[in-house]
Amino acid sequence: MKIVEYADQEMLAIDLANVLAGELTATLEHEDRALFVVPGGSTPGPVFDDLCDADLDWARVDVMLSDERWVPEVHVRSNTRLIRERLLTGRAAKARYLPLYAKAEAPEEVLPELEANITPDLPISVLLLGMGADMHTASMFPGADGLEEALARNAPVLVAMRGGGAPEPRVTLSARVLNEAMSKHLIITGQQKRAALERARGLPHPEAPIAAVMSDLIVHWAE
Numbered sequence: 001m002k003i004v005e006y007a008d009q010e011m012l013a014i015d016l017a018n019v020l021a022g023e024l025t026a027t028l029e030h031e032d033r034a035l036f037v038v039p040g041g042s043t044p045g046p047v048f049d050d051l052c053d054a055d056l057d058w059a060r061v062d063v064m065l066s067d068e069r070w071v072p073e074v075h076v077r078s079n080t081r082l083i084r085e086r087l088l089t090g091r092a093a094k095a096r097y098l099p100l101y102a103k104a105e106a107p108e109e110v111l112p113e114l115e116a117n118i119t120p121d122l123p124i125s126v127l128l129l130g131m132g133a134d135m136h137t138a139s140m141f142p143g144a145d146g147l148e149e150a151l152a153r154n155a156p157v158l159v160a161m162r163g164g165g166a167p168e169p170r171v172t173l174s175a176r177v178l179n180e181a182m183s184k185h186l187i188i189t190g191q192q193k194r195a196a197l198e199r200a201r202g203l204p205h206p207e208a209p210i211a212a213v214m215s216d217l218i219v220h221w222a223e
């Protein structure tokens with residue numbers, strides 16, 4: 001794991017957007033398409049604001065979330081809503097979006113079809129993750145009922161999650177699929193998350209799921 005520190009959150013957003021745009025461009029130089037996986041939550045919005053107008057061939061980019069909250073797209077907690085409003089706009093509106101939500105009471109009802117839709121595009125070309133102060137990443141929460149499956153060496157692509165402090169059911173990419181990404185980045189801000197990240201280094205993965213994806217991870221941090 002390598003940690004890059006920025007002077008402030010604005011510089012972090014600008015520089016990280018440049019790094020991600022550069023990696024997507026480099027991927028498209030030798031691949032037909034690039035799979036770009038991004039987090040939801042409250043932290044990545046400013047990066048998306050800068051990235052959405054990057055001059056690259058967005059029509060050949062597939063965008064997908066690392067995890068989704070099981071709420072309709074119009075819901076204020078929908079990660080898809082954030083992506084549509086802040087990333088899939090401007091030049092990036094040409095990208096193809098691969099949803100992790102479909103209209104159903106429970107994620108298990110549609111998990112096979114969601115998985116079938118994304119599997120042909122794997123592995124991930126460029127991965128950006130977020131992290132909570134409880135050391136969850138994607139929707140792999142300490143104490144969640146699907147965590148063991150999501151952390152398993154032979155995990156499926158997608159796992160349904162409940163509990164562990166998450167207020168609604170979730171769907172998450174497994175640690176196996178995240179770790180197969182060609183490049184892995186993590187965005188965190190503030191002292192609390194920085195301290196949590198340091199603490200996670202010495203903890204077992206079920207207690208600190210972020211530790212399961214730390215190998216070759218580039219962390220982008222600002223106060």
Ligand SMILES: O=C1O[C@H](COP(=O)(O)O)[C@@H](O)[C@H](O)[C@H]1O
Nearest residue numbers: 039040041042043130131132138
């Ligand atoms: O619930 C989630 O939390 C994490 C971290 O979110 P933040 O609000 O603390 O930035 C996020 O990475 C994940 O995609 C999201 O579903």
